[in-house]
Amino acid sequence: MPTVWVLGAGQLGAMLKQAAYPLALNVEPVEPDSEHLPDIAAQDIVTVEREQWPDTPITRHLSSQAGFINADIFGRIADRFHQKTMLDDLAISTAPWRVVNTDSTAQDMHTExxxxxxxxxxxxxxxxxxxHWLHQSEGGAIPADWLGTGIAEQKIPFDEELSLVGARDADGNKVFYPLTLNLHVNGILMASISPLSRVAHLQPQAEAMLGKIMDSTGYVGVMAMECFRVGDALMVNELAPRVHNSGHWTQAGACVSQFEMHLRAVSGLPLKAPDVRGQSVMINVIGVERDIRWLKVPATQCYWYGKDVRPGRKLGHININHPQTNVVQTALNELHELLPANYNDVFEWVEQELNRT
Amino acid sequence: MPTVWVLGAGQLGAMLKQAAYPLALNVEPVEPDSEHLPDIAAQDIVTVEREQWPDTPITRHLSSQAGFINADIFGRIADRFHQKTMLDDLAISTAPWRVVNTDSTAQDMHTExxxxxxxxxxxxxxxxxxxHWLHQSEGGAIPADWLGTGIAEQKIPFDEELSLVGARDADGNKVFYPLTLNLHVNGILMASISPLSRVAHLQPQAEAMLGKIMDSTGYVGVMAMECFRVGDALMVNELAPRVHNSGHWTQAGACVSQFEMHLRAVSGLPLKAPDVRGQSVMINVIGVERDIRWLKVPATQCYWYGKDVRPGRKLGHININHPQTNVVQTALNELHELLPANYNDVFEWVEQELNRT
Ligand SMILES: Nc1ncnc2c1ncn2[C@@H]1O[C@H](COP(=O)(O)OP(=O)(O)OP(=O)(O)O)[C@@H](O)[C@H]1O
Ligand SMILES: Nc1ncnc2c1ncn2[C@@H]1O[C@H](COP(=O)(O)OP(=O)(O)OP(=O)(O)O)[C@@H](O)[C@H]1O
Ligand SMILES: [Mg+2]
Ligand SMILES: [Mg+2]
Ligand SMILES: [Mg+2]
Ligand SMILES: [Mg+2]
Known part of the structure; x- marks a missing residue:
């Protein structure tokens, strides 16, 4: 069996490693700034758990391997200019945008x-x-350090945010998880819900979009597509060519998790329809110390990443899964009591969404 | 967080390690004959994944740690003489037995x-x-190398073999998985089924037995109790003070697997009722090379231990789990096609048992 090297050694790399045991794969996450060049064999595989990486001896070494999967795709997705250009070229709906040149003005952007x-x-x-937001009514200019370094997007008055996680193997076989409803607070993912029957009619649309992106790029592995829903139309917000936080619920709610699916794809093992079970909700643990009482809540699996606690930092996640939505709701009520007040809105949102269907 | 050292580094140790990530525990399985003494900190924990271990510098080092859990219990269970004596002392039903002394004869044994x-x-x-079987009609003697090294048990005309996996924490809290029906072929476990409604009425009896054993010994962690069912009575065949092959289905069929449960118990994290979902079946992969087509079978999770293939060797296991028994049956039919002919009896047995309830 080849070793699967992972560029990046955060929680995503650790969860890939965790998912590897049943497949008898050896997964080795590597920090970009680690000291020693890993000894990579000719038949080994290199994948990534992050979208950007610094230019270091390690990252150069990993990304120059013959077994580096999707080598020519990461650059195109990691730069929003190229990613948006690709979406336009594929005629996939995305927020209208312009590049912010060195001579762009706020007025140009508002006009367009x-x-x-x-x-x-x-x-x-x-x-x-x-x-950085530019509101015409406030008359602000483009800050100098954004000139030549950014893109500008039209504000989309979206109804909600959905993501699709899918995987493609080297033969072009594709599998998809059901659309996931996501709550972001201040730009950071706080909670996900999947599946959700009221958005099931959008599943074919979403699969066609992500399928086209993966096929056209020859992508191999798991990719996540973040979308805005505007009525019955989906618009791509951004792509993540890796396992994704909005797919963490698959650890509890699917026969094959996104982590195992990614490993199957990159290592040439067969994909399988993920066979989703029951109702899943994922709550991100942001800046909050673990409370071991979470471990006693029924229908709940807690992931604690073992990192130092810092405000705003992703420290873990809690997957709640059960065939009956009312059991999920009871678990959420118990967890609500055990999380700080800034989670009130999160639990309220989840409850509302679960009751909506 | 303390490190949890595991005496033994086979598949059980590996699956304990796999289960440790969400708990942010560092689990380190150790081969009894490895070269370097691990550097164990004062607050670290030592547990085991095997019932016997050779006397080596490593095993002496591990088992002499203050954090070696259940230190005084393993010896009592690892020697069938002490184990059976303990069961008798606790008045827990077990096959009648005698010690095979240096001067015991087959005639003595048959008389008793x-x-x-x-x-x-x-x-x-x-x-x-x-x-080694002694059948009176065949008139065989006790082989010389058994004198003073064995015990003799009455043959139990059991209806079937059931096991109970439970866990106890240091405060005496206990949790149990449902009874599991096991098929042994030539003394080796081939398949397990759980839960099974037709044996649910035996659950309190089984829990009382294993609960008494764990409480009386002050055991901490997962323990498995192998039983014979004779009508509505359970008799203990043997005890395993560790995670157990007949509990592997809990990886797919319970909210907390036996591996995570064991780690929770030994590391002082709270236990939780395991919340069993749907129908589970486990098929052991014995002496058969992995077929990657197994990975495509719905409702199925394959564990491949990455060991060299040898006849009669436990190389992996396949967990099938689904809320609907007919989906489990369909998966079993697909797997049956993909396993060698010596599995025919195994699949026939499972099918029969699933249809019996
Ligand atoms: N064009 C837009 N109109 C309205 N809101 C937007 C737009 N683009 C982004 N947002 C909001 O900002 C959030 C973060 O944007 P985006 O996903 O592009 O940023 P990011 O920093 O890359 O986030 P991530 O952590 O998902 O990688 C979105 O989830 C959405 O809530
Ligand atoms: N007293 C008995 N009467 C009838 N059959 C028995 C008896 N004891 C054991 N067996 C049969 O032999 C099998 C193996 O016995 P036992 O569990 O004691 O051996 P083992 O080698 O320790 O197995 P394991 O791999 O479970 O540790 C039992 O599962 C049962 O099928
Ligand atoms: Mg985003
Ligand atoms: Mg992003
Ligand atoms: Mg046994
Ligand atoms: Mg035994």
Whole structure:
């Protein structure tokens, strides 16, 4: 069996490693700034758990391997200019956008994109970091450090945010999980719900979009597509060519998790329809110390990443899964008592969404 | 977080390690004959994944740690003489037995235990290795190398074999999985089924037995109790003070697997009722090379231990789980096609048992 090297050694790399045991794969996450060049064999596989990586001896070594999967795709997706260009070329709906040149003005942007324009760094943004709003009514200019480094997007008055996680193998076989409803607070994912019958009619539309993206790029592995829903139309917000936080619920709610699915794809093992069970909800643990009482809540699996606690930091997640939605709701009520007050809105949102269907 | 050292580094140790990630525990399985003494910290925990271990510098080092859980229990259970004595002392039903002394004769054994007597090595037997039948009609003697090294058991005309996997924490809290029906072929476990409504009425009896054993010994962690069912009475065949092959189905069929449950118990994290979902069946992969087509069978999770293939060797297991028994049956039919002819009886047995309820 080849070793699967993972560029990046955060929680996604760790969960890939966790998913590897039943497949008898050896998965080795690697920090970009680690000291020693890993000894990679000719038949080994290299995959990634992050969208950007610094240029270091390690990242150069990993990404120059023959077994580096999707080598020519990451650059195109990691730079929003190229990613948006690709979406336009494929005629896949996405928020209208312009590049922010060195001589762009706020007025240009408002003329072309409307009164509310969101600047996003071409590279490196995550969790809503690397964004800047331009509201015409406020008359602000483009800050100097954004000139030549960003794109500008039209503000989309979306109804809600959905994501689709899918996988493609080297033969072009594709599988998809059901659409996931996501709540972001201040740009950071707080909760996901899947499946959701009221958006099931959008599943074919979403699969066609992500399928086209994966096929046209020859992508192999798991890819996540973040979407805005506007009525019955989906617009791509952004792509993540890796396992994705909005797919963490698949650890509890699917026969094959997104982590195992990714490993199957990159290592040439067969994909399988993920066979989703019951209702799943995922709550992200952001900046909150673990409370071991979470471990006693029925129908619940807690993932604690073992990182130092810092405000705003992703420290773990809690998967709730059960065939009966009312059992999921009871678990959520118990967890609500055990999380700080800033989670009130999150639990309220989940409850409302679960009752809506 | 303390490290949890595991004495033994086979598949059980690996699956404990796999279960540790969400708990942010560092689990380190250790081979008894590895070269370097691990550097164990004062607050670290030592547990085991095997019932017997050779006396090596490593095993002496691990088992002399202050954090070695159940230190005084393993010896009592690893020697069938002490284990059976303990069961008798607790008035827990077990096959009638005698010690095989240096001067015991087959005639003594038949007089005391009946026409069919099973010799078992006091220590070290597994998968039915370390057994010798004495049938009075055949007039055989006790082989010389069994004198002083074995016990003799009455043959139990059992209806079937059931096991109970439970866990106890240091405060005496206990949880149990449902009784599991096991098929052994030539002394080796081939398949398990759980839950099974037709044996649910025996659950309180089984829990009382295992609960008494764990409480009286002050045991902490997962323990498995192998039983014979004779009508509505359970008799203990043997105890395994560790995670157990007949509990592997809990990886797919319970909210907390036996591996996670064991880690929770030994590391002082709270236990939780395991919340069993749907119908589970486990098929052991014995002496058969992995076929990657198994990975495509719906409702199925394959564990491949990555060991060299040898006849009679446990190489992996396949968990089938689904809320609907007919889906489980369909998966079994697909797997049946993909396993060799010696599995025909196994699949026939499972099918029969699933249809019986
Ligand atoms: N064009 C837009 N109109 C309205 N809201 C937007 C737009 N683009 C982004 N947002 C909001 O900002 C959030 C973060 O945006 P985006 O996903 O592009 O950023 P990110 O920092 O890359 O996030 P992630 O952590 O998902 O990688 C979105 O989930 C959405 O709530
Ligand atoms: N007293 C008995 N009467 C009839 N059959 C028995 C008896 N004891 C054992 N057996 C049969 O032999 C099998 C193996 O026995 P036992 O569990 O004691 O051996 P083992 O080698 O320790 O197995 P394991 O791999 O479970 O540790 C039992 O599962 C049962 O099928
Ligand atoms: Mg992003
Ligand atoms: Mg995003
Ligand atoms: Mg045994
Ligand atoms: Mg046994």
């Amino acid at each position: 994109l409307g009164p509310h324009v969101l600047l996003k760094r071409r590279e490196g943004g995550y969790d809503g970091k690397g964004q | 235990l009946g026409p069919h007597v099973l010799l078992k090595r006091r220590e070290g037997g597994y998968d039915g290795k370390g057994q």
